[in-house]
Every structure is written in C-alpha cells, then in structure tokens.
Amino acid sequence: MSLPLLLLRSLYLTELQQLCQNQAIPRFRAGQIYTWVQVKGVADWEEMSNVPLAIREKLSQVVEFAPVQILRSQTSRRDGTRKYLFELADQQTVETVLMLYDRAKARDRATVCVSTQVGCAMKCAFCATGLTGLVRNLAAGEIVGQVLDVQRVMRREDTDAGITNVVFMGMGEPLQNYANLSRAINLLNSTQGQNIGMRRMTVSTCGVVPRIIDLARDFPQITLAISLHAPRDAVRDRLVPINRHYPLQELMTACRKYIEITNKRITFEYALIKGVNSSAQDARDLSALLGNLQCHLNLIPVNSVQETGLTRPAAAETKEFVRILTAAGMEVTLREEKGTDIDAACGQLRKRQDGEG
Numbered sequence: 001m002s003l004p005l006l007l008l009r010s011l012y013l014t015e016l017q018q019l020c021q022n023q024a025i026p027r028f029r030a031g032q033i034y035t036w037v038q039v040k041g042v043a044d045w046e047e048m049s050n051v052p053l054a055i056r057e058k059l060s061q062v063v064e065f066a067p068v069q070i071l072r073s074q075t076s077r078r079d080g081t082r083k084y085l086f087e088l089a090d091q092q093t094v095e096t097v098l099m100l101y102d103r104a105k106a107r108d109r110a111t112v113c114v115s116t117q118v119g120c121a122m123k124c125a126f127c128a129t130g131l132t133g134l135v136r137n138l139a140a141g142e143i144v145g146q147v148l149d150v151q152r153v154m155r156r157e158d159t160d161a162g163i164t165n166v167v168f169m170g171m172g173e174p175l176q177n178y179a180n181l182s183r184a185i186n187l188l189n190s191t192q193g194q195n196i197g198m199r200r201m202t203v204s205t206c207g208v209v210p211r212i213i214d215l216a217r218d219f220p221q222i223t224l225a226i227s228l229h230a231p232r233d234a235v236r237d238r239l240v241p242i243n244r245h246y247p248l249q250e251l252m253t254a255c256r257k258y259i260e261i262t263n264k265r266i267t268f269e270y271a272l273i274k275g276v277n278s279s280a281q282d283a284r285d286l287s288a289l290l291g292n293l294q295c296h297l298n299l300i301p302v303n304s305v306q307e308t309g310l311t312r313p314a315a316a317e318t319k320e321f322v323r324i325l326t327a328a329g330m331e332v333t334l335r336e337e338k339g340t341d342i343d344a345a346c347g348q349l350r351k352r353q354d355g356e357g
C-alpha cells in the first residue's frame with residue numbers, strides 16, 4: 001500500500017520550500033506554487049502555468065491536492081447568503097456558507113463560515129450537525145480549501161470580490177480539531193497567502209475549556225465566541241452536553257483568564273428557545289453570570305431544525321429578554337439571521353447525501 005500523501009493545501013511555505021529542497025527543485029518554485037495554491041486557489045497542478053511539467057510531476061508523487069469539489073450551491077432569495085455543499089476526497093460532505101454584508105457600507109464585507117469537522121460529537125440539543133455524530137476531523141487544507149474555493153467562485157462572477165472575514169462556525173467543534181484549526185488559521189493569515197488578519201477571524205466553541213486557554217496563548221488577536229445558551233448548569237447540561245464535563249464555573253474561569261491574557265472581549269452566543277431559556281428569570285441570571293465580564297452578547301432566536309422540536313419564543317418575550325439585559329448595562333445584539341430559507345443559518349448545517357435536501 002502506498003503511503004498517504006501530504007496535502008498541498010495544508011502546507012506552509014517553509015514546508016513547501018523544504019520539500020522542494022529534498023526533491024532537488026529550486027527553492028523559488030515553492031514560492032510560485034504557494035501563490036498558485038494559497039492566493040489563486042487553483043485546484044489542479046495543471047493550472048500552474050509557470051511551473052515546468054517535470055517539477056509538477058515530481059511533486060505530485062509526494063503531495064496531493066485532495067480536491068474538494070463543490071457539489072451544489074444555493075442562494076437565499078431573502079439576503080443573498082449562499083450555501084455550498086463540498087465533497088471531500090473520501091466522498092464525505094461538509095457545508096460552507098458565504099454571507100455578504102451591506103453593499104452600501106464603506107467597505108464590503110464577505111464572510112465565509114467554514115466547517116472544521118464532518119459531523120460533530122458535541123450533540124447540542126438544538127443543532128442539526130450533531131444529529132449524526134462525528135465522522136472525522138477536516139485536514140487544514142480542507143478547511144482552507146473551503147475559503148479558497150468559495151473565493152474562486154466569487155471571483156468568476158466579480159473580479160474584485162474577495163473574502164474579508166472567516167468564521168470557524170460551520171459544522172463541527174473547532175477546538176476539538178485544534179491542530180488542524182491552528183494550521184488553517186496560520187495559512188489564511190499568511191502574508192504570502194490570503195493575508196486575512198487575525199482580527200478578521202472568529203473561532204466559535206461550545207466550551208472546550210483547556211483549548212480556550214491554548215487559543216488565548218496561540219492566537220491572542222483572534223475573536224472568540226462562546227456558545228453559552230444557558231445561565232445555569234441544569235439547563236446548559238441539557239442543551240450543550242459538554243457542560244457536564246466543563247460546567248459554567250470552569251467555563252467562566254477560563255473566560256476570565258482568556259480576557260486577562262488577550263485583553264479582548266468575548267462574544268457569547270445565546271439561542272433563545274421557548275420554554276427552555278428565554279424567561280425573565282433566565283435574563284436576570286444571564287446578566288448576573290456575565291455582568292462584570294468584558295463581553296458582547298449575541299442573542300439568536302433559535303433556528304428551526306425539524307428533529308429537535310425546539311421553537312423560538314414569542315416576539316414580546318424576546319423583547320423583554322433584551323430589555324432586561326440592556327437595562328443591566330450589557331452590550332446586546334439580537335442577531336440578524338442569514339440564509340434561513342436555505343437552511344444556511346446557525347445550527348442548520350448538516351452532512352448530506354447527494355440529491356438530498
């Protein structure tokens with residue numbers, strides 16, 4: 001059996017240089033190839049027109065593209081949000097979302113929401129991704145590949161288009177795939193690659209406590225989002241099962257430590273669910289929990305996932321929830337949901353079979 005090949009899209013420039021050196025290929029070729037892969041986003045050796053065939057052939061013996069392929073894309077009629085279904089080399093599938101923000105603003109923002117795992121082991125009660133469990137981690141090149149491929153499609157339609165922000169909020173729990181996540185962040189941040197600033201990237205976690213501290217140390221400029229969803233352990237244990245391992249007190253200690261190390265505020269996500277976490281008492285408990293923390297609170301009326309049976313509270317209850325927190329001096333936004341008509345909103349991404357959905 002042949003050895004597994006390296007994934008070209010996962011390699012740092014320095015690694016590619018080393019590889020070229022080992023193969024007696026001039027070092028500058030590594031730079032050319034890195035630009036083709038990480039800037040232009042080519043999906044094939046053949047497209048690297050300034051790299052001699054002999055070199056491409058030699059390298060393709062030891063590194064592979066592991067092509068990801070866009071099987072399908074859907075565009076929201078409501079807000080233009082796009083969802084892409086990617087097929088990976090082993091026929092697994094993940095979904096990626098592209099959100100375009102207000103063209104009227106001075107600077108257009110195009111945010112890609114990428115997946116970090118096929119499926120997810122976390123089994124949060126309201127989320128579609130967790131329904132099938134975890135299949136496997138994505139390689140760094142497969143994470144970066146989602147950004148590169150979406151960007152390529154965008155450029156085909158509009159040559160000025162470019163991805164400005166990346167959020168690791170698609171399928172999977174990024175902090176349970178930490179090594180590949182880190183590599184993907186570094187690749188996207190690389191000045192010879194996409195050059196996406198750390199401040200333009202957000203990692204969202206349901207609360208893998210030890211990794212929150214790692215993230216603070218390794219990437220202090222990245223934005224951290226914590227999927228909180230409940231102010232008390234009894235409710236959070238049910239909604240976000242990892243809470244049984246890392247209860248609120250431990251999570252909050254990690255958050256304080258995170259802020260101490262990074263001096264950045266944290267975003268807390270809170271999906272409002274009727275009869276579960278949306279009462280006035282919940283709002284008061286939440287304000288007590290987060291009150292003295294440097295943070296921003298994102299409230300999201302829960303998006304529907306048929307199998308969960310969970311629904312949004314009435315508008316009046318949501319309004320009262322916001323009022324209580326705002327009155328307590330918290331910075332709160334009720335989030336604008338994107339792409340709900342194509343199941344592209346938070347928690348609606350899932351592993352799909354071809355032809356489904």
Ligand code: SAH
Nearest residue numbers: 127172173204205206227269302303346347
């Ligand atoms: N595993 C990571 C990132 C993926 S989920 C995490 O848990 O943060 C991205 C965000 O969508 C999380 O805040 C998650 O809790 C939220 N989410 C999941 N299902 C949802 C739903 N049905 N409605 C609203 N938000 C949901």
